Amino acid sequence: MSQNIPLSPRPPHPLHDVAHRVLSVAQLRARGVSAAQASAQCLPGGPWQHLLPGVYLLHPGPPTGRERLHGALLYAGRPPASARRAEARPSESGYGEAMVTGLAALALHGFATAPDLGSPHRVDVLVPRTRRLRSTRFVEVVRAAPIPVGAYRDGLPVAPVERALADAVAGLAEARDVRRLLTEAVRGGHGEPAAVVRELSAARLLGRPAVADALDALRAEGRAVAEERLYAMVREHGLPAPLWNVDLRLPGGPHLGEVDAYWPDEAVAVELDTRAIRSGAAGGAERDGAAHGGAGADGQWSAYAAKRERLERLGVTVVHLTPGKLREAAEQQATVVRTALMASADRDPAAYVVVLPR
Incomplete structure:
Protein backbone atom coordinates (compact mmCIF):
# COMPACT_ATOMS: atom_id res chain seq x y z
CA MET A 1 0.00 0.00 0.00
CA SER A 2 1.32 3.44 -0.80
CA GLN A 3 2.25 5.57 2.16
CA ASN A 4 1.06 8.71 0.41
CA ILE A 5 -2.50 7.75 -0.37
CA PRO A 6 -4.98 10.63 -0.64
CA LEU A 7 -6.77 11.47 2.58
CA SER A 8 -10.11 10.73 0.96
CA PRO A 9 -11.50 10.74 -2.56
CA ARG A 10 -13.19 14.08 -1.99
CA PRO A 11 -12.59 15.37 1.53
CA PRO A 12 -15.42 17.66 2.64
CA HIS A 13 -13.04 19.95 4.58
CA PRO A 14 -9.41 20.47 3.49
CA LEU A 15 -6.93 19.77 6.26
CA HIS A 16 -4.93 22.94 5.63
CA ASP A 17 -7.62 24.88 7.52
CA VAL A 18 -6.75 23.08 10.79
CA ALA A 19 -4.81 25.52 12.97
CA HIS A 20 -2.93 23.17 15.26
CA ARG A 21 -2.26 20.10 13.11
CA VAL A 22 -3.52 17.78 15.83
CA LEU A 23 -6.76 15.89 15.23
CA SER A 24 -8.62 13.05 16.86
CA VAL A 25 -9.80 10.03 14.92
CA ALA A 26 -13.36 11.35 15.21
CA GLN A 27 -12.37 14.72 13.76
CA LEU A 28 -10.53 13.02 10.90
CA ARG A 29 -13.54 10.84 10.20
CA ALA A 30 -15.70 13.96 10.03
CA ARG A 31 -13.31 15.24 7.35
CA GLY A 32 -13.67 12.08 5.31
CA VAL A 33 -10.53 10.31 6.52
CA SER A 34 -11.06 6.72 7.63
CA ALA A 35 -9.15 5.09 10.46
CA ALA A 36 -7.35 2.88 7.92
CA GLN A 37 -6.28 5.87 5.87
CA ALA A 38 -5.06 7.68 8.97
CA SER A 39 -3.06 4.65 10.07
CA ALA A 40 -1.51 4.37 6.61
CA GLN A 41 -0.28 7.93 6.89
CA CYS A 42 1.55 6.94 10.09
CA LEU A 43 3.60 4.09 8.60
CA PRO A 44 7.40 4.47 8.79
CA GLY A 45 8.43 7.38 6.62
CA GLY A 46 4.87 8.65 6.41
CA PRO A 47 3.81 12.28 6.90
CA TRP A 48 1.82 11.69 10.11
CA GLN A 49 2.33 10.02 13.46
CA HIS A 50 0.28 8.67 16.33
CA LEU A 51 0.56 11.23 19.11
CA LEU A 52 -1.77 9.46 21.56
CA PRO A 53 -4.39 6.73 21.29
CA GLY A 54 -7.00 8.09 18.89
CA VAL A 55 -5.05 11.31 18.31
CA TYR A 56 -2.87 12.06 15.28
CA LEU A 57 -0.09 14.58 14.71
CA LEU A 58 -0.27 15.75 11.13
CA HIS A 59 3.47 16.17 10.58
CA PRO A 60 6.49 13.89 11.09
CA GLY A 61 8.50 16.11 13.44
CA PRO A 62 8.40 16.23 17.24
CA PRO A 63 5.27 17.82 18.69
CA THR A 64 5.43 21.34 20.01
CA GLY A 65 4.33 22.10 23.55
CA ARG A 66 1.01 23.45 22.30
CA GLU A 67 0.45 20.37 20.15
CA ARG A 68 1.04 18.16 23.17
CA LEU A 69 -1.54 20.13 25.13
CA HIS A 70 -4.11 19.94 22.35
CA GLY A 71 -3.45 16.24 21.93
CA ALA A 72 -3.83 15.57 25.66
CA LEU A 73 -7.15 17.42 25.74
CA LEU A 74 -8.44 15.61 22.65
CA TYR A 75 -7.45 12.28 24.18
CA ALA A 76 -9.14 13.09 27.48
CA GLY A 77 -12.10 14.90 25.98
CA ARG A 78 -13.21 12.27 23.48
CA PRO A 79 -14.73 14.80 21.06
CA PRO A 80 -17.92 14.00 19.17
CA ALA A 81 -17.69 12.86 15.59
CA SER A 82 -19.07 16.10 14.18
CA ALA A 83 -16.53 18.30 12.43
CA ARG A 84 -15.06 21.19 14.38
CA ARG A 85 -14.09 24.30 12.52
CA ALA A 86 -10.97 26.22 13.55
CA GLU A 87 -13.07 29.22 14.47
CA ALA A 88 -15.44 27.21 16.67
CA ARG A 89 -16.31 28.50 20.10
CA PRO A 90 -14.34 27.02 23.01
CA SER A 91 -17.34 24.91 24.05
CA GLU A 92 -17.18 23.26 20.63
CA SER A 93 -13.48 22.48 20.79
CA GLY A 94 -13.91 18.76 21.25
CA TYR A 95 -12.35 18.77 24.72
CA GLY A 96 -15.56 17.90 26.55
CA GLU A 97 -15.13 18.58 30.28
CA ALA A 98 -11.38 17.95 30.20
CA MET A 99 -9.05 20.75 31.25
CA VAL A 100 -5.32 21.15 31.72
CA THR A 101 -4.14 21.11 35.34
CA GLY A 102 -0.87 20.77 37.23
CA LEU A 103 2.37 22.40 36.06
CA ALA A 104 1.18 22.86 32.47
CA ALA A 105 -1.87 24.77 33.72
CA LEU A 106 0.31 26.97 35.91
CA ALA A 107 2.47 27.78 32.88
CA LEU A 108 -0.69 28.81 31.01
CA HIS A 109 -1.70 30.93 34.00
CA GLY A 110 1.61 32.76 33.62
CA PHE A 111 3.73 31.22 36.40
CA ALA A 112 7.39 31.98 35.75
CA THR A 113 8.47 29.11 38.01
CA ALA A 114 6.48 26.50 36.07
CA PRO A 115 8.35 24.59 33.34
CA ASP A 116 8.12 26.00 29.85
CA LEU A 117 5.32 24.48 27.79
CA GLY A 118 7.86 23.34 25.24
CA SER A 119 9.65 21.13 27.76
CA PRO A 120 8.94 17.39 27.63
CA HIS A 121 7.14 17.28 30.97
CA ARG A 122 3.97 15.29 31.47
CA VAL A 123 0.63 16.97 30.90
CA ASP A 124 -1.90 16.58 33.71
CA VAL A 125 -5.49 16.60 32.48
CA LEU A 126 -8.47 16.90 34.81
CA VAL A 127 -11.54 14.82 33.93
CA PRO A 128 -14.78 13.83 35.73
CA ARG A 129 -14.29 11.03 38.22
CA THR A 130 -16.71 8.81 36.31
CA ARG A 131 -14.57 8.81 33.16
CA ARG A 132 -13.01 5.47 32.27
CA LEU A 133 -9.70 6.71 30.97
CA ARG A 134 -6.11 5.64 31.56
CA SER A 135 -2.97 7.70 31.79
CA THR A 136 -0.76 7.07 28.78
CA ARG A 137 2.52 8.30 27.35
CA PHE A 138 2.92 11.93 28.43
CA VAL A 139 -0.68 12.32 29.65
CA GLU A 140 -1.49 11.90 33.34
CA VAL A 141 -5.23 11.62 33.98
CA VAL A 142 -6.42 13.33 37.17
CA ARG A 143 -9.99 12.83 38.33
CA ALA A 144 -12.27 15.24 40.17
CA ALA A 145 -15.83 15.29 41.48
CA PRO A 146 -17.17 17.74 40.77
CA ILE A 147 -15.11 19.29 37.99
CA PRO A 148 -14.19 22.85 39.04
CA VAL A 149 -15.11 25.87 36.99
CA GLY A 150 -12.08 26.56 34.84
CA ALA A 151 -11.03 29.33 32.50
CA TYR A 152 -9.58 29.61 29.04
CA ARG A 153 -5.95 30.57 28.59
CA ASP A 154 -4.68 30.92 25.03
CA GLY A 155 -7.76 29.06 23.84
CA LEU A 156 -7.25 26.08 26.14
CA PRO A 157 -9.45 25.05 29.11
CA VAL A 158 -7.39 25.35 32.28
CA ALA A 159 -8.14 24.41 35.89
CA PRO A 160 -8.33 27.23 38.47
CA VAL A 161 -4.98 28.27 39.93
CA GLU A 162 -5.68 26.71 43.34
CA ARG A 163 -6.63 23.33 41.88
CA ALA A 164 -3.74 23.39 39.40
CA LEU A 165 -1.37 24.18 42.27
CA ALA A 166 -2.62 21.26 44.34
CA ASP A 167 -2.27 18.87 41.40
CA ALA A 168 1.23 20.19 40.67
CA VAL A 169 2.33 19.98 44.30
CA ALA A 170 1.06 16.39 44.51
CA GLY A 171 3.78 15.41 42.06
CA LEU A 172 6.64 17.37 43.65
CA ALA A 173 8.97 16.00 46.29
CA GLU A 174 11.32 18.94 46.88
CA ALA A 175 10.22 21.57 49.40
CA ARG A 176 12.19 24.14 47.39
CA ASP A 177 10.03 23.57 44.31
CA VAL A 178 6.80 23.62 46.32
CA ARG A 179 7.84 26.83 48.07
CA ARG A 180 8.60 28.57 44.79
CA LEU A 181 5.20 27.73 43.32
CA LEU A 182 3.22 28.68 46.42
CA THR A 183 5.14 31.92 46.88
CA GLU A 184 4.62 32.95 43.26
CA ALA A 185 0.91 32.15 43.48
CA VAL A 186 0.52 34.81 46.18
CA ARG A 187 3.21 37.30 45.17
CA GLY A 188 2.08 37.25 41.55
CA GLY A 189 -1.55 37.84 42.46
CA HIS A 190 -2.68 34.52 40.98
CA GLY A 191 -4.60 33.37 44.04
CA GLU A 192 -5.51 34.06 47.64
CA PRO A 193 -3.42 32.28 50.29
CA ALA A 194 -6.50 31.03 52.14
CA ALA A 195 -7.93 29.50 48.96
CA VAL A 196 -4.59 27.88 48.14
CA VAL A 197 -4.32 26.32 51.60
CA ARG A 198 -7.93 25.13 51.48
CA GLU A 199 -7.26 23.33 48.18
CA LEU A 200 -4.07 21.77 49.54
CA SER A 201 -6.04 20.67 52.59
CA ALA A 202 -8.81 19.21 50.46
CA ALA A 203 -6.19 17.26 48.52
CA ARG A 204 -4.77 15.98 51.85
CA LEU A 205 -1.37 17.45 51.08
CA LEU A 206 -0.80 19.58 54.19
CA GLY A 207 0.82 16.68 56.02
CA ARG A 208 3.51 16.14 53.41
CA PRO A 209 6.92 17.34 54.61
CA ALA A 210 7.58 19.35 51.43
CA VAL A 211 4.24 21.13 51.78
CA ALA A 212 4.51 21.66 55.54
CA ASP A 213 7.94 23.23 55.06
CA ALA A 214 6.58 25.59 52.41
CA LEU A 215 3.55 26.75 54.38
CA ASP A 216 5.51 29.20 56.53
CA ALA A 217 6.73 30.94 53.37
CA LEU A 218 3.17 31.01 52.02
CA ARG A 219 1.81 32.52 55.24
CA ALA A 220 4.52 35.15 55.38
CA GLU A 221 3.99 36.06 51.74
CA GLY A 222 0.23 36.18 52.18
CA ARG A 223 0.54 38.42 55.20
CA ALA A 224 2.90 40.77 53.37
CA VAL A 225 0.63 41.01 50.34
CA ALA A 226 -2.42 41.69 52.53
CA GLU A 227 -0.57 44.48 54.35
CA GLU A 228 0.48 46.02 51.03
CA ARG A 229 -3.16 46.04 49.94
CA LEU A 230 -4.17 47.70 53.21
CA TYR A 231 -1.52 50.41 52.76
CA ALA A 232 -2.67 50.96 49.18
CA MET A 233 -6.33 51.19 50.23
CA VAL A 234 -5.58 53.91 52.77
CA ARG A 235 -3.38 55.83 50.35
CA GLU A 236 -5.47 55.54 47.19
CA HIS A 237 -8.84 56.22 48.78
Whole structure:
Protein backbone atom coordinates (compact mmCIF):
# COMPACT_ATOMS: atom_id res chain seq x y z
CA MET A 1 0.00 0.00 0.00
CA SER A 2 1.32 3.44 -0.80
CA GLN A 3 2.25 5.57 2.16
CA ASN A 4 1.06 8.71 0.41
CA ILE A 5 -2.50 7.75 -0.37
CA PRO A 6 -4.98 10.63 -0.64
CA LEU A 7 -6.77 11.47 2.58
CA SER A 8 -10.11 10.73 0.96
CA PRO A 9 -11.50 10.74 -2.56
CA ARG A 10 -13.19 14.08 -1.99
CA PRO A 11 -12.59 15.37 1.53
CA PRO A 12 -15.42 17.66 2.64
CA HIS A 13 -13.04 19.95 4.58
CA PRO A 14 -9.41 20.47 3.49
CA LEU A 15 -6.93 19.77 6.26
CA HIS A 16 -4.93 22.94 5.63
CA ASP A 17 -7.62 24.88 7.52
CA VAL A 18 -6.75 23.08 10.79
CA ALA A 19 -4.81 25.52 12.97
CA HIS A 20 -2.93 23.17 15.26
CA ARG A 21 -2.26 20.10 13.11
CA VAL A 22 -3.52 17.78 15.83
CA LEU A 23 -6.76 15.89 15.23
CA SER A 24 -8.62 13.05 16.86
CA VAL A 25 -9.80 10.03 14.92
CA ALA A 26 -13.36 11.35 15.21
CA GLN A 27 -12.37 14.72 13.76
CA LEU A 28 -10.53 13.02 10.90
CA ARG A 29 -13.54 10.84 10.20
CA ALA A 30 -15.70 13.96 10.03
CA ARG A 31 -13.31 15.24 7.35
CA GLY A 32 -13.67 12.08 5.31
CA VAL A 33 -10.53 10.31 6.52
CA SER A 34 -11.06 6.72 7.63
CA ALA A 35 -9.15 5.09 10.46
CA ALA A 36 -7.35 2.88 7.92
CA GLN A 37 -6.28 5.87 5.87
CA ALA A 38 -5.06 7.68 8.97
CA SER A 39 -3.06 4.65 10.07
CA ALA A 40 -1.51 4.37 6.61
CA GLN A 41 -0.28 7.93 6.89
CA CYS A 42 1.55 6.94 10.09
CA LEU A 43 3.60 4.09 8.60
CA PRO A 44 7.40 4.47 8.79
CA GLY A 45 8.43 7.38 6.62
CA GLY A 46 4.87 8.65 6.41
CA PRO A 47 3.81 12.28 6.90
CA TRP A 48 1.82 11.69 10.11
CA GLN A 49 2.33 10.02 13.46
CA HIS A 50 0.28 8.67 16.33
CA LEU A 51 0.56 11.23 19.11
CA LEU A 52 -1.77 9.46 21.56
CA PRO A 53 -4.39 6.73 21.29
CA GLY A 54 -7.00 8.09 18.89
CA VAL A 55 -5.05 11.31 18.31
CA TYR A 56 -2.87 12.06 15.28
CA LEU A 57 -0.09 14.58 14.71
CA LEU A 58 -0.27 15.75 11.13
CA HIS A 59 3.47 16.17 10.58
CA PRO A 60 6.49 13.89 11.09
CA GLY A 61 8.50 16.11 13.44
CA PRO A 62 8.40 16.23 17.24
CA PRO A 63 5.27 17.82 18.69
CA THR A 64 5.43 21.34 20.01
CA GLY A 65 4.33 22.10 23.55
CA ARG A 66 1.01 23.45 22.30
CA GLU A 67 0.45 20.37 20.15
CA ARG A 68 1.04 18.16 23.17
CA LEU A 69 -1.54 20.13 25.13
CA HIS A 70 -4.11 19.94 22.35
CA GLY A 71 -3.45 16.24 21.93
CA ALA A 72 -3.83 15.57 25.66
CA LEU A 73 -7.15 17.42 25.74
CA LEU A 74 -8.44 15.61 22.65
CA TYR A 75 -7.45 12.28 24.18
CA ALA A 76 -9.14 13.09 27.48
CA GLY A 77 -12.10 14.90 25.98
CA ARG A 78 -13.21 12.27 23.48
CA PRO A 79 -14.73 14.80 21.06
CA PRO A 80 -17.92 14.00 19.17
CA ALA A 81 -17.69 12.86 15.59
CA SER A 82 -19.07 16.10 14.18
CA ALA A 83 -16.53 18.30 12.43
CA ARG A 84 -15.06 21.19 14.38
CA ARG A 85 -14.09 24.30 12.52
CA ALA A 86 -10.97 26.22 13.55
CA GLU A 87 -13.07 29.22 14.47
CA ALA A 88 -15.44 27.21 16.67
CA ARG A 89 -16.31 28.50 20.10
CA PRO A 90 -14.34 27.02 23.01
CA SER A 91 -17.34 24.91 24.05
CA GLU A 92 -17.18 23.26 20.63
CA SER A 93 -13.48 22.48 20.79
CA GLY A 94 -13.91 18.76 21.25
CA TYR A 95 -12.35 18.77 24.72
CA GLY A 96 -15.56 17.90 26.55
CA GLU A 97 -15.13 18.58 30.28
CA ALA A 98 -11.38 17.95 30.20
CA MET A 99 -9.05 20.75 31.25
CA VAL A 100 -5.32 21.15 31.72
CA THR A 101 -4.14 21.11 35.34
CA GLY A 102 -0.87 20.77 37.23
CA LEU A 103 2.37 22.40 36.06
CA ALA A 104 1.18 22.86 32.47
CA ALA A 105 -1.87 24.77 33.72
CA LEU A 106 0.31 26.97 35.91
CA ALA A 107 2.47 27.78 32.88
CA LEU A 108 -0.69 28.81 31.01
CA HIS A 109 -1.70 30.93 34.00
CA GLY A 110 1.61 32.76 33.62
CA PHE A 111 3.73 31.22 36.40
CA ALA A 112 7.39 31.98 35.75
CA THR A 113 8.47 29.11 38.01
CA ALA A 114 6.48 26.50 36.07
CA PRO A 115 8.35 24.59 33.34
CA ASP A 116 8.12 26.00 29.85
CA LEU A 117 5.32 24.48 27.79
CA GLY A 118 7.86 23.34 25.24
CA SER A 119 9.65 21.13 27.76
CA PRO A 120 8.94 17.39 27.63
CA HIS A 121 7.14 17.28 30.97
CA ARG A 122 3.97 15.29 31.47
CA VAL A 123 0.63 16.97 30.90
CA ASP A 124 -1.90 16.58 33.71
CA VAL A 125 -5.49 16.60 32.48
CA LEU A 126 -8.47 16.90 34.81
CA VAL A 127 -11.54 14.82 33.93
CA PRO A 128 -14.78 13.83 35.73
CA ARG A 129 -14.29 11.03 38.22
CA THR A 130 -16.71 8.81 36.31
CA ARG A 131 -14.57 8.81 33.16
CA ARG A 132 -13.01 5.47 32.27
CA LEU A 133 -9.70 6.71 30.97
CA ARG A 134 -6.11 5.64 31.56
CA SER A 135 -2.97 7.70 31.79
CA THR A 136 -0.76 7.07 28.78
CA ARG A 137 2.52 8.30 27.35
CA PHE A 138 2.92 11.93 28.43
CA VAL A 139 -0.68 12.32 29.65
CA GLU A 140 -1.49 11.90 33.34
CA VAL A 141 -5.23 11.62 33.98
CA VAL A 142 -6.42 13.33 37.17
CA ARG A 143 -9.99 12.83 38.33
CA ALA A 144 -12.27 15.24 40.17
CA ALA A 145 -15.83 15.29 41.48
CA PRO A 146 -17.17 17.74 40.77
CA ILE A 147 -15.11 19.29 37.99
CA PRO A 148 -14.19 22.85 39.04
CA VAL A 149 -15.11 25.87 36.99
CA GLY A 150 -12.08 26.56 34.84
CA ALA A 151 -11.03 29.33 32.50
CA TYR A 152 -9.58 29.61 29.04
CA ARG A 153 -5.95 30.57 28.59
CA ASP A 154 -4.68 30.92 25.03
CA GLY A 155 -7.76 29.06 23.84
CA LEU A 156 -7.25 26.08 26.14
CA PRO A 157 -9.45 25.05 29.11
CA VAL A 158 -7.39 25.35 32.28
CA ALA A 159 -8.14 24.41 35.89
CA PRO A 160 -8.33 27.23 38.47
CA VAL A 161 -4.98 28.27 39.93
CA GLU A 162 -5.68 26.71 43.34
CA ARG A 163 -6.63 23.33 41.88
CA ALA A 164 -3.74 23.39 39.40
CA LEU A 165 -1.37 24.18 42.27
CA ALA A 166 -2.62 21.26 44.34
CA ASP A 167 -2.27 18.87 41.40
CA ALA A 168 1.23 20.19 40.67
CA VAL A 169 2.33 19.98 44.30
CA ALA A 170 1.06 16.39 44.51
CA GLY A 171 3.78 15.41 42.06
CA LEU A 172 6.64 17.37 43.65
CA ALA A 173 8.97 16.00 46.29
CA GLU A 174 11.32 18.94 46.88
CA ALA A 175 10.22 21.57 49.40
CA ARG A 176 12.19 24.14 47.39
CA ASP A 177 10.03 23.57 44.31
CA VAL A 178 6.80 23.62 46.32
CA ARG A 179 7.84 26.83 48.07
CA ARG A 180 8.60 28.57 44.79
CA LEU A 181 5.20 27.73 43.32
CA LEU A 182 3.22 28.68 46.42
CA THR A 183 5.14 31.92 46.88
CA GLU A 184 4.62 32.95 43.26
CA ALA A 185 0.91 32.15 43.48
CA VAL A 186 0.52 34.81 46.18
CA ARG A 187 3.21 37.30 45.17
CA GLY A 188 2.08 37.25 41.55
CA GLY A 189 -1.55 37.84 42.46
CA HIS A 190 -2.68 34.52 40.98
CA GLY A 191 -4.60 33.37 44.04
CA GLU A 192 -5.51 34.06 47.64
CA PRO A 193 -3.42 32.28 50.29
CA ALA A 194 -6.50 31.03 52.14
CA ALA A 195 -7.93 29.50 48.96
CA VAL A 196 -4.59 27.88 48.14
CA VAL A 197 -4.32 26.32 51.60
CA ARG A 198 -7.93 25.13 51.48
CA GLU A 199 -7.26 23.33 48.18
CA LEU A 200 -4.07 21.77 49.54
CA SER A 201 -6.04 20.67 52.59
CA ALA A 202 -8.81 19.21 50.46
CA ALA A 203 -6.19 17.26 48.52
CA ARG A 204 -4.77 15.98 51.85
CA LEU A 205 -1.37 17.45 51.08
CA LEU A 206 -0.80 19.58 54.19
CA GLY A 207 0.82 16.68 56.02
CA ARG A 208 3.51 16.14 53.41
CA PRO A 209 6.92 17.34 54.61
CA ALA A 210 7.58 19.35 51.43
CA VAL A 211 4.24 21.13 51.78
CA ALA A 212 4.51 21.66 55.54
CA ASP A 213 7.94 23.23 55.06
CA ALA A 214 6.58 25.59 52.41
CA LEU A 215 3.55 26.75 54.38
CA ASP A 216 5.51 29.20 56.53
CA ALA A 217 6.73 30.94 53.37
CA LEU A 218 3.17 31.01 52.02
CA ARG A 219 1.81 32.52 55.24
CA ALA A 220 4.52 35.15 55.38
CA GLU A 221 3.99 36.06 51.74
CA GLY A 222 0.23 36.18 52.18
CA ARG A 223 0.54 38.42 55.20
CA ALA A 224 2.90 40.77 53.37
CA VAL A 225 0.63 41.01 50.34
CA ALA A 226 -2.42 41.69 52.53
CA GLU A 227 -0.57 44.48 54.35
CA GLU A 228 0.48 46.02 51.03
CA ARG A 229 -3.16 46.04 49.94
CA LEU A 230 -4.17 47.70 53.21
CA TYR A 231 -1.52 50.41 52.76
CA ALA A 232 -2.67 50.96 49.18
CA MET A 233 -6.33 51.19 50.23
CA VAL A 234 -5.58 53.91 52.77
CA ARG A 235 -3.38 55.83 50.35
CA GLU A 236 -5.47 55.54 47.19
CA HIS A 237 -8.84 56.22 48.78
CA GLY A 238 -7.80 59.28 50.76
CA LEU A 239 -8.14 57.91 54.29
CA PRO A 240 -6.20 59.70 57.03
CA ALA A 241 -2.89 58.04 57.86
CA PRO A 242 -3.16 55.68 60.84
CA LEU A 243 -0.55 54.27 63.18
CA TRP A 244 0.59 51.03 61.56
CA ASN A 245 1.13 47.69 63.29
CA VAL A 246 0.69 48.67 66.90
CA ASP A 247 0.08 46.99 70.24
CA LEU A 248 -2.73 48.37 72.44
CA ARG A 249 -2.56 48.25 76.23
CA LEU A 250 -4.31 49.84 79.20
CA PRO A 251 -2.09 52.27 81.13
CA GLY A 252 -0.20 50.11 83.58
CA GLY A 253 -2.62 47.33 82.78
CA PRO A 254 -3.03 44.26 80.61
CA HIS A 255 -2.26 43.76 76.96
CA LEU A 256 -5.39 44.36 74.84
CA GLY A 257 -4.21 43.09 71.48
CA GLU A 258 -2.28 43.86 68.32
CA VAL A 259 -3.93 45.62 65.38
CA ASP A 260 -2.74 46.40 61.87
CA ALA A 261 -3.86 50.03 61.81
CA TYR A 262 -5.10 52.39 64.50
CA TRP A 263 -6.56 55.91 64.43
CA PRO A 264 -6.13 57.11 68.04
CA ASP A 265 -8.24 60.28 67.72
CA GLU A 266 -11.21 58.29 66.45
CA ALA A 267 -10.44 55.09 68.41
CA VAL A 268 -10.83 52.96 65.28
CA ALA A 269 -8.71 49.87 64.69
CA VAL A 270 -8.34 47.71 61.56
CA GLU A 271 -7.37 44.08 61.81
CA LEU A 272 -6.53 41.87 58.85
CA ASP A 273 -8.39 38.59 59.14
CA THR A 274 -5.75 36.14 57.93
CA ARG A 275 -6.77 33.18 60.08
CA ALA A 276 -7.71 31.06 57.03
CA ILE A 277 -4.17 31.45 55.70
CA ARG A 278 -2.97 29.50 58.70
CA SER A 279 -5.52 26.72 58.74
CA GLY A 280 -7.16 26.68 55.34
CA ALA A 281 -9.89 24.61 56.93
CA ALA A 282 -12.76 26.97 57.49
CA GLY A 283 -15.66 25.73 55.47
CA GLY A 284 -13.46 23.32 53.52
CA ALA A 285 -14.32 19.83 52.38
CA GLU A 286 -12.32 16.85 51.28
CA ARG A 287 -12.38 16.01 47.59
CA ASP A 288 -14.04 12.70 48.36
CA GLY A 289 -16.94 14.57 49.94
CA ALA A 290 -16.07 13.95 53.58
CA ALA A 291 -16.39 16.86 55.96
CA HIS A 292 -13.18 18.65 56.83
CA GLY A 293 -12.48 19.83 60.35
CA GLY A 294 -11.83 23.48 61.12
CA ALA A 295 -10.66 23.41 64.73
CA GLY A 296 -7.64 25.63 64.01
CA ALA A 297 -9.75 28.25 62.29
CA ASP A 298 -12.34 28.10 65.08
CA GLY A 299 -9.66 28.70 67.69
CA GLN A 300 -8.28 31.65 65.79
CA TRP A 301 -11.74 33.11 65.37
CA SER A 302 -12.33 32.78 69.11
CA ALA A 303 -9.15 34.75 69.75
CA TYR A 304 -10.25 37.42 67.27
CA ALA A 305 -13.68 37.64 68.87
CA ALA A 306 -12.25 37.91 72.40
CA LYS A 307 -9.88 40.70 71.34
CA ARG A 308 -12.65 42.57 69.58
CA GLU A 309 -14.91 42.29 72.63
CA ARG A 310 -12.17 43.64 74.93
CA LEU A 311 -11.49 46.62 72.68
CA GLU A 312 -15.12 47.48 72.00
CA ARG A 313 -15.92 47.42 75.72
CA LEU A 314 -13.39 50.25 75.96
CA GLY A 315 -15.02 52.16 73.10
CA VAL A 316 -12.60 51.12 70.34
CA THR A 317 -14.28 50.24 67.04
CA VAL A 318 -12.64 47.23 65.38
CA VAL A 319 -13.00 46.73 61.63
CA HIS A 320 -12.08 43.30 60.25
CA LEU A 321 -10.87 43.21 56.65
CA THR A 322 -9.97 40.09 54.68
CA PRO A 323 -7.20 39.92 52.06
CA GLY A 324 -9.72 38.78 49.47
CA LYS A 325 -12.03 41.74 50.01
CA LEU A 326 -9.10 44.13 49.88
CA ARG A 327 -8.18 42.64 46.54
CA GLU A 328 -11.64 42.49 45.01
CA ALA A 329 -13.44 45.47 46.59
CA ALA A 330 -10.89 47.90 48.02
CA GLU A 331 -13.16 50.92 47.48
CA GLN A 332 -16.00 49.27 49.38
CA GLN A 333 -13.67 48.39 52.26
CA ALA A 334 -12.35 51.95 52.35
CA THR A 335 -15.94 53.15 52.68
CA VAL A 336 -16.43 50.84 55.67
CA VAL A 337 -13.36 52.28 57.40
CA ARG A 338 -14.29 55.87 56.51
CA THR A 339 -17.78 55.34 57.94
CA ALA A 340 -16.31 54.04 61.21
CA LEU A 341 -14.01 57.07 61.42
CA MET A 342 -16.86 59.50 60.81
CA ALA A 343 -19.12 57.75 63.33
CA SER A 344 -16.60 58.33 66.10
CA ALA A 345 -17.94 61.85 66.58
CA ASP A 346 -21.30 60.43 67.64
CA ARG A 347 -19.89 57.94 70.16
CA ASP A 348 -18.93 58.38 73.76
CA PRO A 349 -15.18 58.99 74.17
CA ALA A 350 -13.17 55.80 74.27
CA ALA A 351 -11.03 54.83 77.24
CA TYR A 352 -7.43 55.95 77.07
CA VAL A 353 -5.17 53.23 75.73
CA VAL A 354 -1.41 53.12 75.35
CA VAL A 355 -0.20 52.59 71.79
CA LEU A 356 3.13 50.80 71.36
CA PRO A 357 4.92 49.63 68.21
CA ARG A 358 4.35 45.96 67.52
